[in-house]
Amino acid sequence: MSIDLDKPRYDQSTYMGRAIHFLQLTNPMNALASDKELDEAKRVVTEFRKTRRMPPGYDEEKLWKTKYLYDSAFHPDTGEKMLLIGRMASQAPMNTIITGGMITFYKTTAATVFWQWVNQTFNAVVNYTNRSGDTPMSSSQLFASYCAACGGALGTALYLNSKVKKMKNPMYARFVPFAAVCGANFINIPMMRSSEILNGTPVFTADGQRVGESKTAAMRGISLVCISRVIMALPGMTLTPLITAYATRRGLFCHYPMAVIPFQLFLVGLCVTFATPLCCAIFPQRAAIDVESLEPELKVNMF
Structure with a gap:
């Protein structure tokens, strides 16, 4: 599997790539996700990083969507769930x-x-x-x-x-x-x-x-x-x-x-x-x- 979740999906050397990246990261709809959805996103991302295997029922698009949901709620350094506001x-x-x-x-x-x-x-x-x-x-x-x-x-x-x-x-x-x-x-x-x-x-x-x-x-x-x-x-x-x-x-x-x-x-x-x-x-x-x-x-x- 060639997907690397430790790097942004889009080319960060171009403005368009960075813009699409931040549009997904700052999507206000992510703030509406429940704790259950966020915990599931964390589980999926953590498991994929360890096994490099696509979770059941997931494709590349859904996996990246889950990764952006995870990034929007969990601190990149500590891994802790951040305050909502x-x-x-x-x-x-x-x-x-x-x-x-x-x-x-x-x-x-x-x-x-x-x-x-x-x-x-x-x-x-x-x-x-x-x-x-x-x-x-x-x-x-x-x-x-x-x-x-x-x-x-x-x-x-x-x-x-x-x-x-x-x-x-x-x-x-x-x-x-x-x-x-x-x-x-x-x-x-x-x-x-x-x-x-x-x-x-x-x-x-x-x-x-x-x-x-x-x-x-x-x-x-x-x-x-x-x-x-x-x-x-x-x-x-x-x-x-x-x-x-x-x-x-x-x-x-x-x-x-x-x-x-x-x-x-x-x-x-x-x-x-x-x-x-x-x-x-x-x-x-x-x-x-x-x-x-x-x-x-x-x-x-x-x-």
């Missing part, structure tokens, strides 16, 4: 609710504080759930990152809200939540991965030989993660306010003002369902780096 499959439904709340209830200070706090609390849960098994985050590191992200998001949002109130165009106020999320990402992600910044991230040769840890590679990788997170939030938090403002000017919500809430939730849900996997696929999970940009001690080990 922290799984990648829960990103779209959870971010739909949270993003919808941030861009709908942005006019009062209380609403701004509440929704930014909810967003950063959810991010902390996701980061904790998907923590590395090799270099797990300490409770103090997680708490410090959470506090810094909350402070950054709230500080940015409240400061910008005070500024946009003086502007004639009310449209600017609709983009404050996006600016706050961007600011929080550039605080939260480096803090959550501070051990990599201080100690470096593993670097390998083309044939898979580990040559050491590089701080340069860590900084580059973390920068790419920050960028992808911002791009991920961009469609739902910018297109939705623009479309909603246009629909409001056209009188779409004159008779039913509360209809703006499900309208925005639908737009946000549509955006995040596709933006999450498509933005995860922008950069390869394992990126190449020029040897000349590495630390001197690593250059020696590369040859």
Whole structure:
């Protein structure tokens, strides 16, 4: 049997291959799977890895579907079943609710504080759930990152809200939540991965030989993660306010003002369902780096 479940099914050297991979991994339907279904998926994947024999009633397509279900719920390092809201499959439904709340209830200070706090609390849960098994985050590191992200998001949002109130165009106020999320990402992600910044991230040769840890590679990788997170939030938090403002000017919500809430939730849900996997696929999970940009001690080990 030529199927290798230890590697992604699709070519990760191409954007299309990575996009299809993440579309299946972040499929919101995976979040609806019962514990019984998840345990069965784990049993099938574990048994196939040991025996290399196709389970009864399975073909290649069903086996890969089961593998993606397994990957969506179990931690890749520890093998433990992850918290439901922290799984990648829960990103779209959870971010739909949270993003919808941030861009709908942005006019009062209380609403701004509440929704930014909810967003950063959810991010902390996701980061904790998907923590590395090799270099797990300490409770103090997680708490410090959470506090810094909350402070950054709230500080940015409240400061910008005070500024946009003086502007004639009310449209600017609709983009404050996006600016706050961007600011929080550039605080939260480096803090959550501070051990990599201080100690470096593993670097390998083309044939898979580990040559050491590089701080340069860590900084580059973390920068790419920050960028992808911002791009991920961009469609739902910018297109939705623009479309909603246009629909409001056209009188779409004159008779039913509360209809703006499900309208925005639908737009946000549509955006995040596709933006999450498509933005995860922008950069390869394992990126190449020029040897000349590495630390001197690593250059020696590369040859």
